[in-house]
Amino acid sequence: MFKHVIVRQPGKSYVNGLTTSNLGKPDYEKLLTQHKAYVEALKKCGVEVTELEADENYPDSTFVEDTAVLTEKFAVITNPGAESRNGEIIDMKEVIKDFYQTIESIHSPGTLDGGDVLQVENHFYIGLSDRTNEEGANQLKQILEKYGYGATIVPLKEFFHLKTGIAYLGNNDLVLAGEFVDSELFQSFNRIVVEKEEEYAANCIRVNDYVIIPKGYENTKKKIVDAGYDVIELEMSEFQKQDGGLSCLSLRF
Numbered sequence: 586m587f588k589h590v591i592v593r594q595p596g597k598s599y600v601n602g603l604t605t606s607n608l609g610k611p612d613y614e615k616l617l618t619q620h621k622a623y624v625e626a627l628k629k630c631g632v633e634v635t636e637l638e639a640d641e642n643y644p645d646s647t648f649v650e651d652t653a654v655l656t657e658k659f660a661v662i663t664n665p666g667a668e669s670r671n672g673e674i675i676d677m678k679e680v681i682k683d684f685y686q687t688i689e690s691i692h693s694p695g696t697l698d699g700g701d702v703l704q705v706e707n708h709f710y711i712g713l714s715d716r717t718n719e720e721g722a723n724q725l726k727q728i729l730e731k732y733g734y735g736a737t738i739v740p741l742k743e744f745f746h747l748k749t750g751i752a753y754l755g756n757n758d759l760v761l762a763g764e765f766v767d768s769e770l771f772q773s774f775n776r777i778v779v780e781k782e783e784e785y786a787a788n789c790i791r792v793n794d795y796v797i798i799p800k801g802y803e804n805t806k807k808k809i810v811d812a813g814y815d816v817i818e819l820e821m822s823e824f825q826k827q828d829g830g831l832s833c834l835s836l837r838f
Contacts (some may be wrong), residue, residue, distance in 0.1 A: 586793055590632045591680060591836040595620055595647035596639030599827065603645055603667055605745065608826040616823035618646070619626040623834055626817045629678060630792035632837070637680065643673050650748075651698040652677040653715075654709075654725065655838040658732050659687035666696035666716030684838070689728045695721030700746035700833055705753045708735040710770070712747025739770065748832050750784065754791045759814055760805075762787035777808050785821075788830030788836070797831055 596625050600611045627634050640646045645667070654661040660681050662674050681688060691697045701712035702725065709729050711722045719738075726736040744750040751771075752760040759771055762779035779787040779802075785801035789809070792835045796809055800818040809816055821831065 586632070587632050587837045589684060589838050590627050590792075591621075591635045591637065591647065591649055592624060592627070592646050592834060593649050593768040594639040596641040596644065597798040598641045598644040599647060601644050602827050603669065604625075604827045606826055606828055608822075611826045612719055619823055620834070622819055625776065626790060626795075626797055627835065630795050630797075632792065633681070634714055636758045640673070640676065643670060645670050645827070646673045648700075648827075648829050649673075649677065649836050650833045651700050653681060653836055654697075654702050655681075655685075655762040655836055656698050656704070656729075656732070656734070657838075659689060660685040661728055662688060663699055664693060664695055664721060664722075666699055666718065691721050691724050694809075695724045697721035697725055698746060699836075700748050701741075703751060703753060705759075707733075708749075710747060711736060711738050712724070712739045712744075713738060714744070714746055716746065719814075737770065739768075745819040745828055746833075748788055749830065750779075750787045752787060752789045752791070752832070754789075754796060754809075754812070754814065756813075760787055760789060760809070775812070776813070777805075777812055779805050779808075785825060785830065788832055790831050790835075790838060799825075799831060826833050 603800045607791045662678050696718045698716040701717040715782045722738045729736045750762045759774035760777045762784045783802040786805035789798040797817045799821040
């Protein structure tokens with residue numbers, strides 16, 4: 586059960602942030618409406634939401650997930666792989682001090698984005714991507730193992746971040762798409778397979794009694810509902826334009 590969530594308001598500079606999507610420039614007013622709905626959905630899930638003010642110095646800073654990895658025992662401040670985002674961790678470390686006494690860090694030359702880290706019970710999967718390098722992944726693996734967690738490093742071939750194509754719902758249920766569908770790493774799970782046309786929906790989040798999913802992916806929605814979950818659908822178009830998904834927008838702990 587999650588008790589706390591940290592989010593950050595998107596600033597006006599968001600529309601000039603990093604992206605590979607070719608989906609066009611975000612509509613800032615629509616973006617704010619979608620972010621507000623996201624926060625309301627989290628509150629419906631029964632968590633206390635800490636909402637940070639926008640930081641215009643960092644266009645991508647609404648994607649707070651990349652700045653930290655949070656566990657029950659400790660927090661890890663990451664070292665984001667995009668140079669323009671690296672300064673985001675300075676403010677986030679101060680915020681996290683309000684919630685954690687034990688804080689570890691990833692250090693250069695290691696890079697790590699939180700979007701490349703998936704927790705499955707007491708085991709973590711760490712993706713190697715354009716933003717997370719082998720040094721950063723190994724640093725996190727060593728930190729996790731020091732505290733009694735298991736960790737597996739997963740080289741990525743297609744996806745931007747690990748969690749772009751995979752989500753753990755609990756109960757041994759795993760939502761997965763693309764390169765993860767046939768991976769031997771995930772064959773022991775109850776697999777909810779997302780079709781190629783709906784890959785964006787693989788980035789969903791389980792928050793207590795609900796699974797929050799992007800709106801407009803009916804086949805994936807049906808599979809998750811059929812697996813026994815109550816879902817909340819949210820419009821995510823303006824975040825998708827900047828390579829962002831549901832998990833990217835919050836730190837949940």
